[in-house]
Amino acid sequence: MSNEPGAPTAPMAPLDPSIRAVLSNLSTASITMALLKSGLRNVWIRGARSIEPDYPRVVGRAFTLRFVPAREDLATPESLSSARSTRGAMDVIPEGCIAVADAMGITDAGIFGDILCARMKYRGAAALVTDGAVRDLDGVRKTGLPTWCNGVAAPPSVTGLTFVGWQEPIGCGGVAIFPDDVIVLDADGAVVIPNSLVDQVVKTAPHAEVFEAWVLQRVEEGRKLMGLYPPSDETIEEFQAWQRERS
Amino acid sequence: MSNEPGAPTAPMAPLDPSIRAVLSNLSTASITMALLKSGLRNVWIRGARSIEPDYPRVVGRAFTLRFVPAREDLATPESLSSARSTRGAMDVIPEGCIAVADAMGITDAGIFGDILCARMKYRGAAALVTDGAVRDLDGVRKTGLPTWCNGVAAPPSVTGLTFVGWQEPIGCGGVAIFPDDVIVLDADGAVVIPNSLVDQVVKTAPHAEVFEAWVLQRVEEGRKLMGLYPPSDETIEEFQAWQRERS
Amino acid sequence: MSNEPGAPTAPMAPLDPSIRAVLSNLSTASITMALLKSGLRNVWIRGARSIEPDYPRVVGRAFTLRFVPAREDLATPESLSSARSTRGAMDVIPEGCIAVADAMGITDAGIFGDILCARMKYRGAAALVTDGAVRDLDGVRKTGLPTWCNGVAAPPSVTGLTFVGWQEPIGCGGVAIFPDDVIVLDADGAVVIPNSLVDQVVKTAPHAEVFEAWVLQRVEEGRKLMGLYPPSDETIEEFQAWQRERS
Amino acid sequence: MSNEPGAPTAPMAPLDPSIRAVLSNLSTASITMALLKSGLRNVWIRGARSIEPDYPRVVGRAFTLRFVPAREDLATPESLSSARSTRGAMDVIPEGCIAVADAMGITDAGIFGDILCARMKYRGAAALVTDGAVRDLDGVRKTGLPTWCNGVAAPPSVTGLTFVGWQEPIGCGGVAIFPDDVIVLDADGAVVIPNSLVDQVVKTAPHAEVFEAWVLQRVEEGRKLMGLYPPSDETIEEFQAWQRERS
């Protein structure tokens, strides 16, 4: 496994700029709808909310972090300074990625505070997502690292959690996340796009968003929903005509 | 039942303007106290919070919406466009009512997004209340529909919920709501006033609010609470004298 | 017991001004870390969040309040006006203390509204903390009493809770609180410092905060975490040199 | 709606005896596997366990019952004796059906005791399933009505629940149940087979059970699982040969 002490972490495939551009303009609501059409119902990370009200949307590959529960014999000074520690992970986190931490939904200990977030920010991480809590909220805010979490808690991670590794498959907020999956974050929370489905989402979701924007205008003009959304054949024709006119 | 496909929804009795005026000036805290005096302890919808910090109080009759859990065979395109769909409900929702949606407390799928909220807004619905989540928070905000909900979630309703009807008795946030009950919404959340108790609340609660405002002034002047609140006979006399002077 | 009807409450030992000064400059994150080093893992009150975003840190001794569940035969007018009532407690609450209310995590009834908070404010209470909810949020805000709670709920306390006494040992948010323990409140929530450990926290935590601030600067300059935090012997030397230079 | 006071309940289509015979020999584990192959993941009623350890498997159509939360103004003597009451439902429940009660997972009030269960038993109901509790466990046992529930509670239903109707779509244990769906009960709990999928389950599941029994024998003989289960092409051939020999 690549996260053995001393071993280099497998390089993360960079996210194609054109894919990033499309995803940055898609809401997580649109992405979950596109994934549902591909049969995926469980892609939204329960409990992860942004700590600032007005972050722009964030897109990046997942760099996974995994915790298990605390056991007093594991929370030793040696473990904190071992290579298999959060420190070790932060020192190799790749630029542009989104750190996704499986805290098993534990919210009475903060997984990271200002120092670890500052280190991630320095290395160019795009954001932090967790189903757990962060600590030292004011300090984390000051680092400028966009953060989606399930609360804030003063106690250090070792009161509730033991770090065990990175870039492993994890569960986060009831969702399976694999290393290098694509994560998108906005005001509706955090969603995962499995690597194999990124192309499909990029292809279909923007079209659906255009259609929904057109529907919204019709609704604001007073149109009934029945026949409009989901669209009847007539509605589809009408939309296509509108599109042709527009182009 | 009035919500059969094609059937008209039973007209909703308009809320008397004088009643609306009184209730618009009563806090939900005062209303729950008045209902407790009538023996009702379970009238506050657990989990429903406003998505904007500064809505004015909203008052209206309940237009109930009911969901059951999702089952993959039910979430078909046909079901979404059938007359017994959320779309069908939104197309008949009466002006001035408050849509109250029983989402069984499920918060990992959004019951409505911008399009359905825009439709409700267009038809003149006064607000939306649910023990579930909404999706596309930014879009919902833009519609201007006052919304009290139990969170925000990107996934569409069909990932977790199946719509089954409207204007039926429902549970919402652990409270029974019947069609046409009166709902009041403010910073303390959402409360239901059963139709048969509206007159009593309107009669007794404003007086209690005046008394409590008088008590608050006394407290700010340094009076002890014992004997003041709840009031001793002397306090009642003192209050009544104050009232007589004032009128 | 000191809270028998008519009996005076035992006087609360004033908090030494120098201790107060130190604690006012320590984050709850630093305090929990210091307590962990003394073997205490369970000192953060789960669920207690501030109702305003920008309170300054609050420090004070705990004045405990205890509720048990509601039982209809106990919620009588007599009980509300008895000496063993919340009113009785509010009338003796000492200046500078922090009221800590054990509401057993019940969040569908508000323990206090504007009148009781105004009384606490008048008597000089420094803050209110609870694992339950408050009611009449707008009114509570107007009193100016800094409040950390687990939500807001319109219904009065008697719909869910019965008050049974004050200055007894309590549980609050899963933490044991004894009368006169020291409480510190900030953006990360509420923590208790057991009386016997206050001196130790005051002695060790400020030093740790200085070190962490120094670490943060190093991280912002691009230093690796391994060897820095937790510090290797070289790092400790480097920090001590920096301190000597600075003094 | 058919359950208006005085109106006859729509007759329930009898369950074909050959279908009943097949389902009585299929475990709920096999049925959920067959439904998963048809894309259904959410068909097992959470929380419903049998009150006796050794009931034989029960199969029948669902007769749905729906509760909403209790509200003190609704729990009147009039409501209990109205036609839209549990009593009304019990008096029309069809022979051979399985009563499925949506209690919203509330387990601190018992939905039925001995009298209502005795009435169901007398009318020939095959079983009772609920995500709530029953009361008077000893009495319910004596009626002989097979019962799957989520606990036992002494208090009467009206302390927590209000009955609102029957043969409506419901949620039970997080699963959608429609009137006349087929229910199967055994030691693994309660599953629903949507009406439209009964034929498919009956066709495919028995074959899968034969295969699994054959696999189990191989495992007991010491065969490795890899290649055996799920089967490789060679394993499929081997199984088919075994089947040919046997027939």
Place this chain on the structure above:
Amino acid sequence: MSNEPGAPTAPMAPLDPSIRAVLSNLSTASITMALLKSGLRNVWIRGARSIEPDYPRVVGRAFTLRFVPAREDLATPESLSSARSTRGAMDVIPEGCIAVADAMGITDAGIFGDILCARMKYRGAAALVTDGAVRDLDGVRKTGLPTWCNGVAAPPSVTGLTFVGWQEPIGCGGVAIFPDDVIVLDADGAVVIPNSLVDQVVKTAPHAEVFEAWVLQRVEEGRKLMGLYPPSDETIEEFQAWQRERS
């Protein structure tokens, strides 16, 4: 307070033998129904189940025990051997009472094991009830002390709980219990009868049980529920005639 170290516990009023005799023949289901008629809805201790399937009904006055959460500085050898310890409480527990322990619903530590249960048994305690867990299940069973609890857990109480006193008002399973209230235990769990309502329950509930037994017979003969239960005037007359004949 009477449970100060060294102070004698206030003597518990013995339960009148005639009251005990009546209550021993009333099911907890009947008692909760009687209390509901007196306006009490919250008298059943959530989570408390018997550890043996076939205890006879137990009746006794409540001897309350109170825990708060564990804090490492409180779980010292000194605290365990102090007079305000579970040991101190067990040494004064009165004959015939039922120990009711408020464990705040914590079920991952056992409040008592065989030694403390043996001590209670020796002193003649009638039973133990808690919303927490016991430990050393086999040992507890051997003591013969009838026990209703919310599970079994190996860890000692101090891993999760701190004992703080006895014969104080407590919450147990979401219900308020005051010292000397009457507790009844059977297969449906544990209910509290407030002291002031014992006479009323004893007077009304037996009559209701006779009526319900008569109703059950009618149901077994095939009578409809409508008009029978709740009874119409004709049914009441018929029942009274049956009673007259019988006497």
Place this chain on the structure above:
Amino acid sequence: MSNEPGAPTAPMAPLDPSIRAVLSNLSTASITMALLKSGLRNVWIRGARSIEPDYPRVVGRAFTLRFVPAREDLATPESLSSARSTRGAMDVIPEGCIAVADAMGITDAGIFGDILCARMKYRGAAALVTDGAVRDLDGVRKTGLPTWCNGVAAPPSVTGLTFVGWQEPIGCGGVAIFPDDVIVLDADGAVVIPNSLVDQVVKTAPHAEVFEAWVLQRVEEGRKLMGLYPPSDETIEEFQAWQRERS
């Protein structure tokens, strides 16, 4: 990592027979007490209960299994037959070990049924422990594999879970388990003894059990607990005298 497809699993150090002998005579209650004295409070696996009432105590090294949540794209036939599957794990599970499965507390899908349990039994596994559910309860019972789990559920694991590996650190029931830790199972549930603490438990716990047995006898003779348990100096002397006599 040793559990890569095709790679051999690292051999598990056999458990010393003398250690096994001592642990087989120690209750999990005694073990948790011994571990608490070493500072470990979190060693009992929440939710794991035995499916049969009368298993003898089981002792063995942990063979860990790890699941993450289900995602529809992962639950493919290919994944089930891949080397990194539950099948792959079952085919290498060592004799005498206890399989400990991290199911993240998910109890609405069964992790294993009869076939996988039969395979484990055939290979000589001593028991299965999980914080999740098993399926096909009757079939699992027939395999004779002692099983401690958090319920029974009909649906197959893939409806809720994705298997990701074995012999990795896991969380199970809120406890950290590392490969080769020692597990002990009895009527009080499942506890882990970290490898580094096994010797200490084996050395101290038996002595404590002898003392407690002696205390229990004294309690049955009517001795007070104060001074006896925890013991005063006199009690310790008395016990030591008793031991000397006995030997």
